Amino acid sequence: MSEIALHLDSVSKDFGRIIALRGINLDVQPGEFVSILGRNGAGKTTLLNIISGISTPSEGEVLLFGTDPAASSNKSKLAVISHEMFLYSNLTAVENLEYYTQMYRVEGMEDKISSVLETVELTHRRFDLVSTFSRGMMQRLTIARALLHDPQFLLLDEPFTGLDQHAIAMLTTILKGQKAQGRTILLTTHDLHIANDLSDRFVVIDKHRVVYDAAVGALGVDELRSRFFSAEGAQS
């Protein structure tokens, strides 16, 4: 049996008196695409911070590929894409990617950079400063940056926020390609249709707890919305 990609056992997190997560149990298999859904403030980003190792849980255990997420060996297997770009606007696209290849010790820097820039259709802007890029182009460069070191696990924190239709379509295609290559993907989003199109499984977090965890198709998008995201659903 292959090693489980992610294991969360009774994970809780609080910031003083503010509760962010309560007793989260979650297992993700290698190659699985899981979408985490929830309202603003449900704790999705906190959960992703814990999984990526930059935040530690107040209680519970987190194992990424069987070890501590903060272990250096895990960090090279992981890539995070969020609404924060992780880019330097006063550097060109190539200079940003060069920096990341050095930090992640990527072999064959030039070929790798050319390849990821081609994937996100930014080759023609490679020598332009990032400060001259549109939001969509910056997000595409962020995707290129995340794919540079061939991560086994992709953590996507609302990556579709603020993107135009072309950029959404491109990101969707790239994510389908990554899934086809066997990458494990965890996505947080508000967009049920995109999540439905991409994922194998839905996990809904409400009031800091997992309230739903099932394969895509177990409930339709409309039923999911009415149960967990409508005003009435929130009351129940």
Add this chain to the structure above:
Amino acid sequence: MLKPSLAIVQKDLRMEFRSKESILAMWIFSLLIFVIFNFTFEVSRLVMLEIAPGLLWVAFIFSGMFGLNHSFAVERENGNLRSMALMPVTGGSIYLGKFLSVTIIMLLFETLIFPIFVIFYDLQLTATLFLLIPVILAGTIGFTSLGTILSAVSVHTRNQQILLSLLLWPLVSPIIIWSVNLTSMVLAGEILTNFLPLLIRIIAFDVIFFTISFMLFDYILED
């Protein structure tokens, strides 16, 4: 460990030489200090020589504060400090990279402003003036080794500049005071017997500050 640190230095220097934002601002600020003090107070050359070492270090340190703030402000932009925490490198490597880039920028600025200081205060170019090189190096390294980690601590806060000043000044004061004392000796051409012990004391502080900061930087990057 050195490769990621050098990548950070390369990235920081590339951005600095492209914008020249830090060095230009630091240089203009220091120039203003020299001009104001030189033309406002009509004092004898003897008195001026007494206050000049203090002025030089005021210029270095206040400008250095700007450099430190700027160095981590660019990391806050677009969540880059968070991205550093996600990288498969140790906090020590990141600290070393940021420390080296801040120190290089500050030493470069000091090299550019020192000739102006010599001209304004009519200093004699004697052989003893070369003794300022180890003094400035040791004082600057002490300031940047501590300033780098405290700047990383304060960058998450809303009042970054105030917090950095509050944290940095009490700790770095001994180094600044000793550096001013040593600079006074060199400018006066009177190298006293306590010159070397004082310089060694600054270097010892540098080593302590650097080592502690290097070891603690992983905790700074945590959420």
